[in-house]
Each structure stands twice: as C-alpha cells, then as structure tokens.
Amino acid sequence: xxxxxxxxxxxxxxxxxxxxGDNFPDYAKTNIxxxxxxxxGHLSLASVHVTREGITYRCTVNMQMGALKMMSGExxxxxxxxxxxxxxxxxxxxxxxxxxELREDKAARVDKDMLLREGARAPAPxxxxxxxxxxxxxxxxxxxxxx
Numbered sequence: 001x002x003x004x005x006x007x008x009x010x011x012x013x014x015x016x017x018x019x020x021g022d023n024f025p026d027y028a029k030t031n032i033x034x035x036x037x038x039x040x041g042h043l044s045l046a047s048v049h050v051t052r053e054g055i056t057y058r059c060t061v062n063m064q065m066g067a068l069k070m071m072s073g074e075x076x077x078x079x080x081x082x083x084x085x086x087x088x089x090x091x092x093x094x095x096x097x098x099x100x101e102l103r104e105d106k107a108a109r110v111d112k113d114m115l116l117r118e119g120a121r122a123p124a125p126x127x128x129x130x131x132x133x134x135x136x137x138x139x140x141x142x143x144x145x146x147x
Contacts, residue, residue, distance in 0.1 A: 010043055015050040018057070024080065031088055032063065039095040040065040048087075050080065059083040061091045071095055 011032055013025040028048045036043035044064040051058045053076070060074045061084070073090025077083035 010045050012047040013050075014047065016052075018050050018052050018080075020050065020080075024084075027081070028084060031085075032061070035088060035092045035095070036063065036065065039092070039099050040068070042066045045070075048084065050084075057083045059087045061087040063091050063095065065095060068098060071098070 011029045013020065013028050032046045032048070033043070036046070042065060044066060046061070046063045048062075049060045056076045056078055057080045058074065058076050059080070060072065062070055062072045064070045071091050071094040073087040073092075073094070075083045075086035075090065077086060
C-alpha cells in the first residue's frame, strides 16, 4: 500500500540534546510508514522524540491511526536505532491488539450458523422433497398452504 506524500508532514522526528544526523529521520519515517500501512493504512499523526540520558538513548514513538486513540511506546538503549526499533515494536503491538479487538468485536451471526448446520444435515426420510430441495407441505406441517 503506497502512502501519499503528505504523510511525511504528519511524521515529526525531534530530539533534545542529540544530533540525529541525516539518516535517522528518514529511517524513522520509513519504518513508521511501513507499520502504519500494515495495520490500519491511514496515519493521522506520528512523532518520534529522542533524548540522551547518560550513556543511553530514550526514544518515544507516538502514533495515531485514523480516529483511534494515540498509541505510544518508549524504550531505552545504548544504540539509538535499537531504542527506536524497540519503541516502534511496542507501538506496533498496541496497534495490532486494537485491530484484533475491533475485528473480534463483531456480533456472531447465529441465524447464519444455524442455517449452515441445518443445511448440512440430510432431510428426514418421511418427508417428501420438491424439485427445489425444500420439504413439501403435507398434513403433518402446521404452516398454512397458500392456495
């Protein structure tokens, strides 16, 4: 699924006291677009914030897909890219769970399930079947015949 060019405007990569260089913002945007297209497809807003704490990097990834709530993941590591990937994985896990929750929230179709089960059974041997495969109306049937 190809994202449109204005999705770059929705992805913000920031840092505090850290020089991110030229490659990291592109890397972050590419990976965020990839995760967004995998789960819901429409990225409303995403941000990456990196801070330095001693010898470790703290990376926070926030993503909002469509009208869903903001999903957030945070990770620390000595390597900037590893911290980003871990934070993105946490955010992707939240997106995956919310997608599963939306998918499984649909009501079960009991009537369809019962029809499929009844259709799989063989017809009763004492009833006559017409050309369409439906039971014919006889004296044991309480439905009124429309004649």
